Amino acid sequence: MGEFAFILTAAGAGLAQVFTGDIFPMMLVGIFVGMFLGLVPGLGGLIGFALLIPFSLSMEPLVGIAFLLAMSAVTTQTDTIPAVILGVPGTAAAMATSLDGYPLAKKGQAGRALCASYYASIFGTLVATALFLLFLPILRAVIFAFGQPEFFMLVMLGLILAGSLAGNSLARGLIMAGFGLLLSTVTLETSTGEPRFAGDILYLWEGVPLLPVILGIFAIPEVVDLARRKVSISATAYDTRVSGLWWGLKDCIRNWWLIIKAGTLGTVAGFIPGLGGQVAEWLAYGSAVASDKDPSSFGKGNIRGVIAPEAGTAAQKPGALIPTITFGIPGNGGMAIVLGVFLILGLRPGPEMVTTKLDSTMMMVWVIVVANVVAAILALLLQKWLVLLCYLRSSVIVPLVVGTMMVGATMANQSFGDVILFFIFGVLGYVFKHADWPRVPLIMGLIMGKLAEQYLFLSTNLHGFKWLTDRPIVWVIAVVIVAVVVVPAIKRAWYSSKGQQGFLTQESTLSEDDK
Amino acid sequence: MTISKICKSLAITAFATTCVMGWSATSVKAADVNFKGKTVTIWMPSKSVSIRLFLEMWAEEISKNLPGNPKMIVKGKPGGGGLVGINFLYNAVKPDGLAMGYAATPAMIAYATKARGVKFDPKKMPVLGIMTQNWVGLYGKAAGIKGPFDIPNASGEMTFAARTKNHLTMTATLVMAAAGVKFKVVEGFGAPPTMFQAMSSGEVKMAYTSFPGYSRVVDNLNNMKIFPWFQYGNIDDQGNVTRDSLAKDVPTAVELFEKFNPAGIGSDDHKAVKTAIRIVAVNRTFWLPPKTDQKMVDAWRNAVKIASASKEFRAKYRKKFGAPFKFGNWQQAEKTIKASVAALDTPYFLPGGKGHKLMFRTKKKGGKKK
Secondary structure, eight states: OOHHHHHHHHHHHHHHHHTTHHHHHHHHHHHHHHHHHSSSSTTTTTOOOOHHHHHHHHOOOHHHHHHHHHHHHHHHTTTTTOOOOOOOOOSGGGGGHHHHHHHHTTTTTTHHHHHHHHHHHHHHHHHHHHHHHHHHGHHHHHHTTTOOOHHHHHHHHHHHHHHSSSSSOOOHHHHHHHHHHHHHTOOOOTTTTEEOOTTTOOTTTOOSOHHHHHHHHHHHHHHHHHHHHHSSSSSSSOOTTOOHHHHHHHHHHHHHHHHHHHHHHHHHHSSSTTOHHHHHHHEEEHHHHHSSSOOTTTTSOOTHHHHHHHHHHHHHHHHHHHHHHSOOOOHHHHHHHHHHHHHHHTTTOOOGGGTTEEEEEEHHHHHHHHHHHHHHHHHHHHHHHHHGGGOOOOOOOHHHHHHHHHHHHHTOOOOHHHHHHHHHHHOOOOOOOTTTTTTTTHHHHHHHHHHHHHHHHHHHHHHGGGTTOOHHHHHHHHHHHHHHHHHHHHHHHHHTTTOOOOOOOHHHHHHHGGO | OOOOHHHHHHHHHHHHHHHHHHHHHHHHHHHHOTTOOEEEEEEEEEOHHHHHHHHHHHHHHHHSSHHHHHHHEEEOOOGGGHHHHHHHHTSSSSSSEEEEEEEEEEHHHHHHHOOOOOOOOOGGSSSEEEOOOOOOEEOOOGGOOOOOGGGGGGOOOEEEEOSHHHHHHHHHHHHHHHOOOOOEEEEOOOOHHHHHHHHHTTHHHTTEEEHHHTTTTTTHHTTTTOOOEOOOOOOOOOEEEEEGGGGTTTTHHHHHHHHOGGGGGGGGGHHHHHHHHHHHOOOOEOOTTTTOOOHHHHHHHHHHHHHHOOHHHHHHHHHHSSSOOOEEEHHHHHHHHHHHHHHHTTTTTTTTSSHHHHHSSOOOOOOOOO
C-alpha cells in the first residue's frame, strides 16, 4: 500500500513538472514539429527525429528530453492523416489504419476516421500509463523473461497477423508477406560478409530501403487512379456539417473495451525490446478483427479498424520508454536514438529511474500523454481544412502528392537509387492493387524480415532446436499464431453456413473506382 | 635586327613570361587557401546520431582554425558497411578542400583484406588524423565467475555475443583458449543494448562494448550484474600495453593472456592479441579526397590538430560522451595505419591462417573463403 502511494505521489509530481514554465513551452514546440514530421511522409519516424536532435542538446536536460519525447509521441497522431486522406501511411506505423481509414475517407467519413484516431491515441496512452503504474513492481521480470526465441515468435505473430488481416485472402496475404521476407534477404549478410542478392550494388548492401518502397507502393497506385478517374478522393459531396468531432468520440466510447485491449497489447509490445511499433499496431488490429461480429467488414471502412491500431501504436510509445530508461535497453528504433540523446544530456538509465527518480520518469510518460492530447486538439482545429484535401480535384492533388512522396522517398539515403525504387514499387503497387494482392503484408515482411532472421539465427545459434521445445512462452505464442490463421477461417465457414456472406468475392472487393 | 635575333628575343620573352605566370599561379594558389564564404561538407558513412553530434561539434572547432572560418555541415552517406561513404569520398568528391570524410575500422579492414566492394586506396588520400577508442569485454551473472582472474574456474561453455567475428572476438577467443575455457562466439546481435538484454536474461554469458558506451552506463550495467573482464588498453610504439587511466581496475587482454598462459608469451597467439589492440586503435581515420592540393592539406591538418588539442573542446566531448577524446594527428595516423596493415600481412592473418579464421567472416560451405 505504501509503495502504491509512493508511485501515485511520483505520478502527481511528474504531471506537475510537465506544466512548468521551462518544460511546457518547449514541449509545445516539439508537438508542432512532430505533427509536421508525421504529416509529411518520409520525414516522420527516425529521419526527422535525427535532424532535430542537435536542437535538444542545447537545452536543459529535462527540457530537451521533453522536447524530443513530445516530438516523437505525436508523429503517430499525424501520420494517420495521409493514411486516411490519401491512403499513404505517413510512417510504417499507420499501415493498419490506412486499411480502414482510407475506405472511410472515400465514403466521405474522413473526419470521423481522423477524430476517432486522435481520441484512440489519447486513450491508448492513458491505458499505457495506468498499466505502467500497476505493473511497475514486476517490470524487470517481464522484460527479461523474453529471449531471442520469444522475440522471433512475436515478430512472426506480427507478420502473420498482417498477412492474414490485410486483404480478403489469407493465402494471398501470406504469399505477399513471404515476398516481403524475400526482399528483406537482399543485404550484406553479416555472418559471412558476402552480399546476398545485392552483387556489387553498394546501395543494396544495407538492404532494400524501406521508405521509397512504402511510398512508392502506396502513393503511386492511388495517384494514378485519381488521375485516371479525374475526380477527388472522396466520392461523396462535401457536407459542411460533418467534421467527425463527436462522431469519432462516440465511436471510441462505444468501443472502450477494444481500446483497453489494444492499449494493453501496445504497451506490452512496447515493453518488449526490439519489436517496434509495427507489431503493436497489428496485434491491436488483430484483436479488433478477432472480436468483431463481422470480420469481413474490415478493410472496407470499419471504424474499429482505425481505433484499435491507433490505440495500440500510441500505447506502445510509453511502453517502449520504460525498458529504455530503466535498463538502457531501447524498446524500439526511435527509443534507441532517444537513449543516445539521454546519455549525452546526462540522464543515466537504471533502477533509480523507477525508484528515487520515479517522478522524472513519470514526467516523461506524462509528456507523451499530454502531447497526444494537445496534438489531438490542434489536429481537430485543423480538421476542416485537412478534410478538404479529399475534395480537391485530381489535377491539383496528384502532382502535389507525387512531388511530396518522391522527395520523402529520398530522405533516408539521398540517393538516386531511392527514386528508381520508388517508381519500380509504384508500378508493382499498381499491379498488386488492381489484381487484389494486398500490399501491406509485403511491407511488413520487408520490415520484419531482418528482425526475424536475426532472432531466428540467434535462437538456433544459442539453443540449437531446443528453443522449439523447452520454452513455454514460445508455445503460447505458437498457439496464438495458429489461432490467428485458423479462427478467422472457422468464423468464415460458420457465417457461410448461417447464410451470411463471408469474405466478399474478388470482384466485389474492388472499389467502385476500380471497376 | 635579324629574324633569328627577333625569334630568340621572342623565345626568351615567352619563356620569361611563362615563368612569371607560373610563379604567379603558384602564388595565387598558396594565397587561395581561404575558406571565407565557403561551405565545407563532412561526409559521414553512418546513420549514427551520436557520431553526427560529435562531428558537428568537432567541425565547429575545426572551422575556427581554418583560414576564413567556413561554414561546416555534416552529411550522411551510409551504406555498404561504411564503404559507400569512403568510396564516395575517393571517387566522386572534388579535391577542392571543401570536403572531408572518414573510414571506420570495418572499411579499413576490408581494404587490408582486399574485400569486395572496396573502391578506395588510402595510400592516395591525405590523412588528417585518427580517432582511437578503447573497448571492454563484459561478463554477466550467467558466466558464474567472481572476476576476470576467476575465468579458468568457469564451468560450461562461455558464450560471447557479437555482431560479427572481428578482431574483438578474436582477442576474447585467444584469451579464453589461454585460460583453457570452452568458448563460443555467437554472431548476429545488434547494438550493445541487445547484448546487455541477452546477458541479463542469461542467454549469453559475455559480450563487449566500446569504452564510452560502457562508462556512461556503468552503474546500470552493474545493477544488471554485468561487469568488465578485460579492456584493450593502450599500446605504444615498443608494443607495451597499459591500462586506460579511466579503467585502472580492469586488466588488459594481454595481461590476462600472460597470466593464464605464461608459456605462451611470445607465441603467435600472444602477438595476435597485441595486433588486435593496434587494429582497435584504428577506430576512425579522417581523410581528404585524393589529389587535394598540398596547401589545402596542410591547412586542414593544422586546423584539425589545433581543434583536437583544444582543452575546451576536449572537456565538452568528455562531458557529452562520457569518455576522453583520443585523437592522433596525421603523422601518428600514418604510422598506426601502416603498423596495422603490416601486422595483418602475416601468415597468421592471411587466408588459411589461424588469425584469419578467428577474425574474418568466411563462408561455411562451398563458396570461396576470404
